[in-house]
Amino acid sequence: MDRLEALRKLLPGKVETSQAERRRHGRDEGYPEEGEVLAVVYPEGVEDVRKALLWAREHQVAVIPFGAGTSLEGALLPLGEAISLDLSRMNRLLEVRPQDFLCVVEPGLTRKALNEALKGTGLFFPVDPGADASLGGMAATNASGTTTVRYGGMRQNVLALQVVLANGEVLELGRGVRKTSAGYDLKDLFIGSEGTLGVITRLTLRLHPLPEHVHTLRVFFPGVEEAAEASYRVMATGLPVARLELLDELALKALNQHLGAGFPERPALFLEFHASTREALEAESALALELMREAGALEVEAAKREEERKRQWEARHQAYWALVHLFPGHRFVITDTAVPLSRLPEAVRYAQALLREMGLTGNVLGHVGDGNFHTLVPVLPEEYPKAEAFAEKLVKKALELGGTCTAEHGVGLRKRKYLPLEHGPALDWMRHLKALFDPQGLLNPGKVL
Known part of the structure; x- marks a missing residue:
């Protein structure tokens, strides 16, 4: 047969x-x-x-x-x-336990569908990478996004996994509790493994209370470096920021053309604060604004209604597609380096200077509250190697500053060459683990390692 x-x-x-x-x-x-x-x-x-x-x-x-x-x-x-x-047909919400702040889902359920199903519980799942990704895929890449600065990424919000190994064995990893010290933490080994160690078939996820009070701001600066410096000052105070996103003038120009957003076309920080009391929210927002004005902020806009807040964050999530429409016929090299928070202004300054030095157009945006920023470099197909060379130099700079080659997108094929630089001899132990779980090399071969 x-x-x-x-x-x-x-x-x-x-x-x-x-x-x-x-x-x-x-x-x-x-x-x-x-x-x-x-x-x-x-x-x-x-x-x-x-x-x-x-x-x-x-x-x-x-x-x-x-x-x-x-x-x-x-x-x-x-x-x-x-x-x-x-795994898109495995898309059921299996259980919600509001009293334990958790739910159990199949891997094909998307994050938007989960939060829609949670309406009325007073809880939500916070990890927000922008795209309506599946929760299994988000765990497989250790996804994060705009709210990670407050709530953490997938690794912090997955309590337990069911995975199937290449030999058909089914493993239950982790427990539906806030913490456990029982044995090796195999669960976290599979988060971010990109399907190379096993197939995720069930997830137990941590849920969070919906914030009672939300304050959303747009703060504009004369340059990207000033915006990066302001983001560091805000984070250095320990303020409980829920979102802290950087968009440069090119991103805002693209959004204005793509969505008719009407933003000033200057580098900006998009911020959001979540608090349980109005007094705490106002105090935190006021301190953040004071710090940003000291760093050179030019203008502040507040999103006062929920509909306006949604438009602001939808615009942030549409930044990539807005740039795609601004540069038709181009390919994009997208970086997602991250550095220690204190080195963020230096890393952003380096990225901008490198773009100019190499004669490339590109923009800087990202989750700067985590020290994570992206550069999106549009090039014609014949210029693609030049953009890849830019990405390699940027990765090497990030590693030199104590950072990482990928903060959230994963390794796949594109970033495999950087892992020896980042991990050294530890990479050999990753290969040993791959061989242990998948001795025949059948699970997404050639990726990550």
């Missing part, structure tokens, strides 16, 4: 082999190359995942877990024969 026919017989109604589907599952949102998988499998439960992995083991075919396809670093590109394991 043909191997694909055997797969269809094993998982009736759950295997798709149309060229359109095979191509859609062989690419992501940010990597310049595309591929084509052998087939797409749509499991509907953990037993389907086990069957697909055992089939793959028998036929020596690679398996690439797939969430919503919003990753950026080439993690979904097949490097040889592979099936895509699309």
Whole structure:
């Protein structure tokens, strides 16, 4: 029997082999190359995942877990024969326990669908990478976003995981409690592993109370360096900022054209404070504004209504697509370095100077409250190597400053070459772990390591 026919017989109604589907599952949102998988499998439960992995083991075919396809670093590109394991049908909210501030979900549920389902509980799931990513995919890349400065990223908000190994074994990792000291922390090993160690089939997530009072600001500066300095001053005070985002003038120009946003086209910090009392909120906001004015702030705008707040953060999340529309026909190299907070102004200054030195157009934006910023560099296809050279220099500078090559997007294919610089001999131990969990190298091979 043909191997694909055997797969269809094993998982009736759950295997798709149309060229359109095979191509859609062989690419992501940010990597310049595309591929084509052998087939797409749509499991509907953990037993389907086990069957697909055992089939793959028998036929020596690679398996690439797939969430919503919003990753950026080439993690979904097949490097040889592979099936895509699309977990979008495993999208149920299995349990909500408001009294314990947690919920249990399947990996294909998206973050927006989860928060919609939580309405009325007084709780929400805070990790917000912008895209409506699947929660399993967010855990697999250790995603974070605009609220990470207050609530943490996926690693801080995943209490437990169910994962299926390449041999079909099902593991329960972590516990539905705030802390545990029982044995090695295998759960966190799988968060950020990008599907190279196992397939996530269930997540227990930490939930947070909805803030009673919210204050959202836009503060404009004469330059990006002043905005970065202001962000450091705010964080250095220990103020409980919920969001602290940097957008440069190019990003705001793109948003004005794409969304008709009407923002002043100057570097800006978008901030948000969450508090349980109005008095605390006003005191924290006033201190932050004082610090930013000392750093050179020119103008302050407040988003006073909920609808205006939503528009502001939607604009921040649309910054990438706004730039894409501003530069039609271009490819984008997107960096996501992070440095210690005290070195952030220096890193931003270096990135801007390097863009000028290399004759590149690019913008700076990101989650500067975490020391994490992005540069988005649009280039024509023939200039792509030049932009990659910029990214490599920026990564080396970030590492020199004690930072990291990727704060949230993951490694995939694009950033593999930087791991020896960042981890040294520890990289060999990562390879030992990969060989232990996946001795045949069938789980998303060639990614991360």
